[in-house]
Amino acid sequence: MEIVRVSNLQKAYGDNKVLRGIDFKAEAGEIIGVIGKNGAGKSTFLEILMTLKPYDDGNVLIFDKELQALSTSQLEHVRKDISAVLQPTQFYKTLKVVELLKLFKAYYKSPIDIEQIITDFKLEPHRKKYFDKLSGGWKQIVSLAIAFLSEPKMLILDEPTTGLDPHMRNMLWIYISEYNGRTGSTVILTTHNMDEVELYCDKVMLLNEGVNEVFDTTEAILSTGYKSINEFYLSKVSI
């Protein structure tokens, strides 16, 4: 089942044409890594998929609906099935971790058990700490835990593992893989870590000079002779 279809997507900020014709699609159950250098337009692309940013031209269909043709209430409906973690993460400063989780559980009417989430995300030592007082990496983990609470059909993650230590990075990927396997949800993410792309992503989109220079399965890219996705990236993208 097709979840997202993007054709000839164009987006400029003033004279800066960031996206110059992106073609992309995501099927149910796929984990897709969007890669490219700093400023390539990855976050812009994800924000458009999250329905947070308007675009200038082209089509973006999510669950078969063209985003810019939707009314406000139709858009709300589409948003119910999407969860996203953006950067930087800002949450209510006066709430403790466990309070935040409870708040979002109620908001999403989530059937997920908060205690299970606390265990899965290793949050026990932090449950009574104020979100504001957590380290950057733990803020990231709590934000991700909240994103899963809504049991989204599509999960959009902008650099979810940046700033996480190796154990937390591992834990997060195990959780993403398990969630994806269990629910058949689609995960679209950006990362600058090419090892993660190679290990966990089914497909890779390389954004370069405003276009999807490569959009293929990780397997197909590696079968063309690259030793790793890192080697592929370095050979395709100049500084």
Ligand SMILES: Nc1ncnc2c1ncn2[C@@H]1O[C@H](COP(=O)(O)OP(=O)(O)OP(=O)(O)O)[C@@H](O)[C@H]1O
């Ligand atoms: N709100 C904005 N207004 C004006 N220009 C913007 C805005 N957001 C992003 N840009 C510009 O658009 C381009 C793409 O930015 P974007 O954040 O999408 O890149 P990115 O690929 O996510 O980069 P990074 O890897 O550093 O996160 C950059 O030139 C950036 O300066």
Ligand SMILES: [Mg+2]
């Ligand atoms: Mg970015």
